[in-house]
Amino acid sequence: MSPLIVTSLARRLKGDLPPSPxxxxxxxxxxxxxxxxxxxxHCQAVCGDTFVLHPLDRPPMVFLCDPQDIRAVLTGDPVELHPGAGGHVIAPLIGDRSFMLLEEQEHLSGRRAIHPAFHKQIVAEQTATLEDIVERAVASWPLDQPIALTPRIRALTLQVILRIIFSDQPDATLADLHGRLVQMLAISDSLILQGPRLRRLPYWRGLWRRFLKHRAAVDDLIHRLISDRRISGSGDHGDLLDVLLSAETVNGAPMPEREIRDNLMSMILAGHETTTGELAWAFQLLAHYPDRQRRLAEELDRDAGADYLHATVHETLRHKPVFVFAIPRNVVAPVRIGDYTYDPPVQLAACTYLLHHHPDLYPQPHEFRPERFLGSGAQTRTWLPWGGGRKHCLGRHFALLEVQTVLRHVLATRRVLPAGSHIERPRWRSAILVPHSGGRVILRARPMPSR
Ligand code: HEM
Known part of the structure; x- marks a missing residue:
């Protein structure tokens, strides 16, 4: 029996953790x-706002849903709570020298290096690139038949983030990288990304080998793009690659090539999988709530500002946050939160999904109702789709711009109809939740409004 299962069992018996189903x-x-x-x-209904699950082969995972406890976890002392380790699921994709997986000063230093590239003002300058790619992509989506939107949205968001990172590369090179990434990232749908032991079983071994081959192909091209940029002279493009090539480590040395690669991969992954999932959820919700969709379309037709669009995006992020919980924080020194003192090995998960569905905070929480965000906006204590503290989403301004741009372009000219009787149930893709069957809808042309 693995040591983790033994520890987990012992602690269940000792009872020094919150209740468990x-x-x-x-x-x-x-x-x-x-x-x-x-x-x-179900666990919350049975155990209350703090409960623990004992996943196989992982340390016990405590879920916290109370706003104060969530805040304590997100803003916890990085010497007691390690968020980098909590992202281990995506390590094979982004590499273990990614700033996202590092701790304390190393994490902060990588984060500080990248931050300027996603500053609100810089993001605003990317609007034209974004509009252009979105317009062409949306125009190519078929009408009047059930289609899976998720892969189409993914193609669009991946194209956008690659263009932003490697701004000087010809379309053909980025299309090549795009193709290689799609092959490599197919592993995200498989259980073996979450379960390293499975990779050794005969059933999965071939899949894992194929993933390693595709990853090597991606790495070859990324390293070539990095060295091309070094030769042509960096600094003039103002894109993320320039930013990383001039970045330093905590010791003041230039960022090693391996770290540049891992950080580029991190931004490629974080910069498109999340917005893809969130947009796919938005279209599922709008298709199944036609009156909300009509109201949004009317706002667009009347050119009457973007209040309802903002509210729709906020409500989608509340109702279907792609991250069910913020990146889990690994307890590395005893820490007291709420009624419990947690000792290692334990992971703390600030459960934004349950927070967003607490009926005291959001009446009728399972209703999709953008109106709740009209006027008052979002409360920073109780609406946390971007997580918080030192891991607070770096790309949130960019994500909002992208999600709103895609919604505007689609709804200005299309009606989105459901392709099934229910909103799709969720399924895991690496660390996020996406619609189970590809986010299927039917798009129908909408007559232009008469003005
Ligand atoms: C709707 C889309 C998005 C959602 C819902 C989202 C949400 C989140 C969440 C919940 C976290 C973890 C925060 C925590 O644990 O406290 C996170 C981290 C992060 N996000 Fe996003 N994100 C989105 C889009 C993006 C985009 C477009 C980018 C990049 C362009 C991005 C870059 C990052 C990075 C780099 C981190 C890790 C920060 C760190 O380790 O310090 N995200 N995001």
Missing amino acids: PHPAIAQTIGGRRWPYRYLE
């Missing part, structure tokens, strides 16, 4: 994987 670890693992929203809601 009365299911064996295997059932808890399957529940969390197969029905993430419903299973977490």
Whole structure:
């Protein structure tokens, strides 16, 4: 039996953790994987606002839903709580020298290097690039038949982030990189990304080998693009590659090539998977709530500002946050939060999904109702789709711009109809939740409004 399972069992018996649902670890693992929203809601109903799950092969994971506890986790002392380790699931994709997986000063130094490239003002300058790519992509989406939107949105968002990172590369080179990335990232849909032990089983071994081959192909091209830029002289493009080539480590040395690669991969991944998932959810919700969609389309037709569009995006992020919980924080020194003192090894998960569905905070939480965000806007204590503290989403301004741009372009000319009787249930893709069947809808041309 693995040492983690033994520790987990011992701690369940000792009772120094919050309550846990009365299911064996295997059932808890399957529940969390197969029905993430419903299973977490069930655990909260049975155990209250703080509970622990014992996933197989992982340390116990404490879920916190109370706003004060969530704040304590997100803003916790990085010497006691390590968020880098909590992102281990995506390590094979982004590399273990990514700033996202580092701790304390190393994390901060990488984050500070990248931050300027995603400053609100710099992001605003990317509007024209974004509009151009979105317009062409949306025009190519077929009408009047059920289509899976997620892969189409992913193609669009990946194209955008690559153009922003490697601003000087010809379209053909970026298309080549795009193709290689799509092949490599297909692994994100598989269980083996979450379960390293599975990679050794005969059933999965071939899949893992193919992933390594695709990753090597991506790395070859990325290293070539980095060296091309070094030769042509960096500094003039003002894109993320320039920023990383001039970045320094905590010791003041130039950032090593391996770290540049890992940080580029981090931004490629974080910069498109999340917005893809969130947009796919937005279209699912709008398709199944036609009156909300009509109101949004009317606002666009009348050119009457963007209040309802902002409210729609806020409500989508509340209702279907792609991250069910912020990046888990690994407890590395005893820490007291709420009624418990946590000792290692434990992970703390600030559960934004349950926070966003607390009926005291959001009446009728399962209703998609953008109106709740009209006028008052979002409360920073109770609306946390971007996480918080030192891991607060670096790309949130960019994400908002991208999500709003895509919604505007689609709804200005199309109606979005449901392709099934229900909003799709969620499924995991690496560390986020996306619609289970590809975000299927039917797009129909909409007559232009008469002015
Ligand atoms: C709707 C889309 C997005 C959502 C919902 C989202 C949400 C989040 C969340 C919840 C976190 C973790 C925060 C925490 O644990 O406290 C995060 C981190 C991060 N996000 Fe986003 N994100 C989105 C889009 C983006 C985009 C477009 C980019 C880049 C262009 C980006 C870059 C990052 C990075 C780099 C981190 C890690 C920061 C760190 O390690 O310090 N995100 N995001």
